[in-house]
Amino acid sequence: MHRVDSQSPLRCAVSHIVWVVQTTLPGEWIEAVVGAWSTDLVEKGLAACVQRDRITSVYSWEETTQSSEEWRLEIKTNADSKDLLIETILSNHPYSTPQIVAWEASSTPGYSDWVQG
Numbered sequence: 045m046h047r048v049d050s051q052s053p054l055r056c057a058v059s060h061i062v063w064v065v066q067t068t069l070p071g072e073w074i075e076a077v078v079g080a081w082s083t084d085l086v087e088k089g090l091a092a093c094v095q096r097d098r099i100t101s102v103y104s105w106e107e108t109t110q111s112s113e114e115w116r117l118e119i120k121t122n123a124d125s126k127d128l129l130i131e132t133i134l135s136n137h138p139y140s141t142p143q144i145v146a147w148e149a150s151s152t153p154g155y156s157d158w159v160q161g
Contacts, residue, residue, distance in 0.1 A: 071113030
């Protein structure tokens with residue numbers, strides 16, 4: 045059995061923190077619109093990186109189970125920008141109840157420094 049030493053260089057290398065904020069956008073939006081939405085967040089300095097992909101969401105809404113195509117955006121940001129990023133998403137989002145979830149993630153020092161700006 046292979047054991048990983050808790051003091052290994054890899055474990056020590058991922059001790060820096062970045063924030064990940066995730067939201068979804070309507071699946072009927074074309075990629076250019078989603079791209080512009082994502083680019084705007086980066087250009088405003090609210091995000092270091094936005095990754096986007098198409099997903100299928102299954103959810104309960106208005107007492108029925110529904111399924112729809114959506115765009116998932118995974119946004120990397122720093123602690124100082126997180127709250128304003130979330131406010132910006134809320135104020136510009138087309139859904140009345142958008143999915144916005146956020147969590148801290150461990151990162152390598154180099155990536156974390158880049159996200160911090």
